[in-house]
Amino acid sequence: MKPAAFAYHRPESVKEALALLDEFGDDAKLLAGGQSLVPMLNMRLTHFDNLIDISRIDELKGIDLIGDEVRIAAGTPHMWVGMDDEVADSVPLLTAATPLIGHFQIRTRGTLGGSIAHADPAAEYAAVAVALDARIEAVSSRGSRQIPATEFFTGLWETALEPGEILTAVRFPVRTGRSGFAIEEFARRHGDFAIAGAAIAVQLDNDDRVARCGIGLLGLGSTPLRGSAAERAVAGRPVAEISAEEVGRLAIDGLDDIPSDLQGSAAYRAKVGAVMVARAWQSAITEASNA
Structure with a gap:
């Protein structure tokens, strides 16, 4: 199918893009890598009178280590993230997550900011951002702000971004010391959206107790x-007393919005999710223990 007609705009700066957003309001949509938006337009699941292509704005690309954070500009392609040495050293969970995103062509064109802003509940980078307590930078003609990842995702394909705002970067904290990271997911085929998965970051103290744990x-x-629930249950406990199965069960218990669809029932997803959490926990703990 072909998309409905729209006007195409290609600003050369964030300032110009913001001006276009202010001008067209709800009749405009930002286009980054286009790996989610373009298929939706082609299938006529959505339509906007104006597309604002921000994919060639240089200030929206790049990876920088700033203090104890890695700042990744929103227009940075997945492939750049997955191959960057600084990311691998400082935020290895992103490096581990990147190969799970779609296929090579998608990782080449898709962007980190586009993935976060699209807010798909099965998106790997979104789960990593939540697990690591990342911060999302947003800018509008009214000013700029930073939004905690745990407050950014508000509903299916919905975020805390306000009208006229552009997601400009994501800041991921650098974890040091005895830290371990892992991501596990189950999909019917490689490149499909995950049926269930988990991203885990864990840090141990010198007595082999859990000093910090994030589970996305x-x-x-x-x-x-x-x-x-699982994060609270493991905090401060000796890691030898914690079973992976316990962490998996606790992470899933209490979830009341597990979807049921053609991929599987809610009960099936819950069971798979518990297993994915358990596997990720075991891998992260092994890495942290050997650090």
């Missing part, structure tokens, strides 16, 4: 979720 869940709700 994907495919298990209308938004990327935190495995909050």
Whole structure:
């Protein structure tokens, strides 16, 4: 199918893009990598009178280590993220997540900011952002602000971005010390959206107790979720006393919005999700213990 007719705009700066958003309002949509938006337009699942292509704005690309954070500009392609040495050293969970995103062509064209802004509940980068307590930078003609990832995703394909705002970057904290990271997901075929999955970041103290734990869940709700019950349950405990199966069960218990669709029932997703959490936990703990 072909998309309905629209006007195409290609600004050369964020300032110009913001001016276009202010001019066209609800009749405009930002186009980054286009890996989610273009198929929806082609299938006529959505339509906008104006597309604002921000894919060639240089200030929206790049990866920088700033203090104890890695700042990744929104227009940075997945492939750049997955191949960057600084990311691999400082935010290895992103490096591990990148190969799970779609196929090579999608990772080449798709962008980190586009993935976060699209807010698909099965998106890998969104789950990583939640697990690591990342911060999302947003700018509008009214000013700029930073939004915690745990507050950014508000519903299915919905975010806390306000009208006229552009997601400009995501800031991921650098975890040091005895830290371990892992992401696990289950999909029917490689490149498909995950039926369920988990991204885990864990840090141990010198007594082998859990000093910090973040669990991001994907495919298990209308938004990327935190495995909050499991995080609370493992905090401060000796890691030898914690079984992977316990963490998996606790992460899923209490979720009341698990979807049921052609991919599987809510009960099936919950069972798969618990297994994915358990596997990710075991891998992250092994890495942290050997750090």
